[in-house]
Amino acid sequence: MSHRIQTTLTRYALWLILAGVALVVAWAPLPARVTPPTEHTIRLEAKSFEYTPSEIHVSQGDRVTFEIVSTDVVHGIYIDGYGLEANADPGQTARLSFVADRAGSFRFRCSVTCGALHPFMIGKLRVGSNALLWRGIGLAFLSVVAGWLFYRQPLRAK
C-alpha cells in the first residue's frame, strides 16, 4: 500500500519536473541572443552560368537584399522555399529584398533561360537556425523522455 503511494508520488514528481523543464525550455529568455537580426546587402553577380558568390549564409530573421548584377545576358533568380523571383537585365541592378524567416538550406537558380547550361546555374542560400529551432528540439527531446517515462510506468487500471 505505502509502496504504491510512493510510486504514484514519484511519478507525479517526475511529471511535474518534466512539465517545469518544458516551460523553461519553451519560455525562458535566452541569456544572450546568438546573433541579433541584421541587414545584409549582398551583391550577386550573375553570368552564364554561375552566380558569384554561389553560396550565401545568413541568420534566420535577417533582412536580406540581393543586388543582382548580370554581366552578360539576361539572367534571373528564383529562391526555392521562399518563392521569390527577380530578373536582371545586363548592366542594371535588380533588387530583391526579403526577411529570411525560414531556416534551412535553399537553392536559388536562374529563372530566365539563358543558354545551354542554364539548368545548372544554381546557388545556395543557407539560413541559420535561431532560438526557436533549439526550443523545438528541446521540447521534442522532452516529449521523448515523457513518452519513455509513460512507457516505463504505465497507468494502472486500479
Ligand SMILES: [Cu+2]
Ligand atoms: Cu539562366
